[in-house]
Amino acid sequence: MDTSFLAFLAISAVVIATPGPDTALTIRNTMAGGRPAGLTTALGVSVGQLVWAVATSLGLVAILLASEPIFHALRLIGAAYLIFLGVQSLRSAFTGASASSAGQRGHPAHALSPGKAFIQGVVNDLANPKMAVFFAGVLPQFASQGQGMLSHLILLGLVFSLLTFVWLALYASAIASAGTLLRSPRVRRSIDGIAGLALVGMGVRVATSER
Template identity: 60%
Template sequence: MSTFLAFLGVSAVVIVTPGPDTAVTIRNTLLGGRAAGLSTALGVAVGQTIWAVATSAGIVALLVASEPLFTAVKYAGAAFLVFLGLQALREAIRPSAWPAAERPGRGQARRLGRRAAFAQGVVSDLGNPKMAVFFASLLPQFVPAEGATFGALLLLGIVFAVMTLLWLALYAAAIAKAGDVLHRPTIRRSIEAVAGTVLVGLGIRIAADQR
């Protein structure tokens, strides 16, 4: 039990530390409201579950050991974050026009549906090679050597994914609740500028990271 509690503690620290998944969730909530934010959070959790399955099956170890594959995932994930960041910066500089009779929140919600938000959450997480390294190094530390089975590793990975889902869902709910304020043109453009800069910066950092 003490080992599991230690795992929960380490996981909580990692999860609450802002990163690419957090940035994507925040921006998608601004674009599509609470539904898009929750869908993004669910997509991130699904991505982490996939990493957990791959780690338990030994696939992640092969990925980390293969320089070409690891590099390909790294650059693909970095390019995706930079792409989202540039979209945000474009909105900050030249915001899309909304029909006069509609609130900004509604106009934006139609531009980013739940499926697109979910897909972005999955791709954001799977495109982050640090998750592969993290899962491969973290999970085995909290499973006894004699009990390092597929099921034991997978269970820890799923627990981590569920914790992430709950945390990002809280983010989405808080941002959606403040939607009327955050969707004011000046504030929204400022947030887009910050989010875009952060996403581009994260993408560049991932691409330049030497593991």
């Protein structure tokens, strides 16, 4: 196997395994809608990453990064979205009336639908300016130059998105498998609170970061 591709896999593994907005959202949505919502969130995140890969191959991400006003607007939109999701989770933690509140038999009373979870995953990833920086800064370093570079960039993006899906799907499955423990309202509200604080904190960090 090409050493350059192995290096790409190693860097991708580190980036993917580092907790961030996509991980926090997957945990939150799995709590709110069970395994289906968690898996579709992971799928949505992966689709968002594939969009970034295609945009990078077409040169659109480079244009985005070169335009300070557009990049700044994307950063603020992404930050606002993360804070919005975080506030929702915090409100659920304090009131106990949330999509992750369990019924008497452990089933969500108002479960987050897989479709909505998928959309949230896509939006969450596309609104993350760090993804634009990663795809524009890392992928071209591992793509073959000249003819075929576009397809190579898309292939690397596909590999990255598949690895992300597998990692987040494992997160979702592990949380869903712990359903008996997580049926406790106190535990659910604690996790809602932790996820909410994490999302708000990430939103503030995105809003105040330079790049």
